[in-house]
Amino acid sequence: MSEQPGEVWEQFAIAVAEMARDLLAQNSAQGTLDRVVEHAKVLINGCDEAGILTVRQGKVNALAATSDVVRHADRIQQDLREGPCFDAVVDRQQVYAIEDMQQPNKQWPRLAPELRKLGMGSMMGFLLFTEDDNLGALNVYSHNPGNFDETARRAGWILASHAAVAFSAARTHQQLSHAMETRHEIGEAMGILMERYGLTEDTAFKVLKKTSQDRNIKLREVARQVCQTGEKPS
Template identity: 40%
Template sequence: MTATPDDADGAADSTQNLGDTMSRVARHLQEEHGDVEGTLQAITATAVRVVPNAEECSISYVIGRSKIEPRASTSDLPREVDALQERIKEGPCMDAVWEQQVVRVDDVGADDRWPQFARQASELGVGSMMCFQLFVQGDQLGGMNLYAHTPGAFDDECQEIGLMFAAHAAVAVAGAEHEEHLRAGMTNRDVIGQAKGILMERHKLTADQAFGVLARVSQELNRKLVDIAREVTETGAVPGGNTRHN
């Protein structure tokens, strides 16, 4: 029987059960969600059930050192906090993804590491936070953020469980992205194959000649080959109308 987030309710109360809990979490994340967006949303929903005292969760991608792209959230509050960090260019999420694996904020309103963020996040209703690095891909980084409305909600045990959960979440995200890339690659090959077939039938070309036409037009117009192929399948014509082949 497939595990669900409900299986994890209360299971993180003891260190003895933590390994079993994380195994169920990992199976759930990997079995139930093949697409990236579904996986990210499942992670946020499961995190608040697994990590003690976590009331809200979000996953954000940080691009460069300034742009924060919200990807999944349990409510509007985490999205507002992400928008705040992007606007003022400071906050625990940015530090977690760029400089540290985890950042814990025991009392948001009293924290002096990010003065502007602390004051405004506290006004939004955030009391405690934990931010974890999920992955690093060039200048794009992913972070998972946990929130509580009261100060002092997270202790060392919460942080340990959060780190373990983040590790499983990172594996699930990588797996979903890999599957998505494979599906996209298969779709692209199908589109290119269909375009080649159209050119072969209409212009009496060989398969190699038809591909050569697509490749040449792609280079001349500085557009992706698959986009050229997609236009051929949709219109029946090569962009620019030139079917010359070598």
């Protein structure tokens, strides 16, 4: 006996809740992205492969992928500068799709034949965004044409929404952790300079800052060198 639509969406809701807990349990932004693409294969009917990309100044960057085939597909979009996922990031449209790679596509005429060579039959792209930030796009691929129905589209949009929030939170946490580590290292380096060379707090910081500017390296790296050597930068 087949499952009723209500039962299917109830199971999907449970799976999404489990995914949300899994994403929040990751200890890095990269770990969150890697789990998102794996969940896509489970939660979106017909999804054989998935990946996440960003577009910055016209350059596509693959952030996560379930296989090298997906990374190749991302590179093709960059080389051709066309495709649903490329447009999803640039134009802020929430959902794009190529339903059948075997049919001529007026919007992306060069992309479909190249993806078909990789064994792709259809694909969708979902924008990953929050109120304050455009994070990238989630790409899902099927080996078969016409394999994504309206249910798959809805599931993909829901997954992308959860993924964007989790990714944004993970990235913010990672940035804060990095900032705290940087502050600690700079403080430790200043303490060394003050103790060993009799510098004031203000002068110690100016020494680190000037060295950073003169050498064109990050302030944190200068501080790390002082901590490792105990020597005042020349």
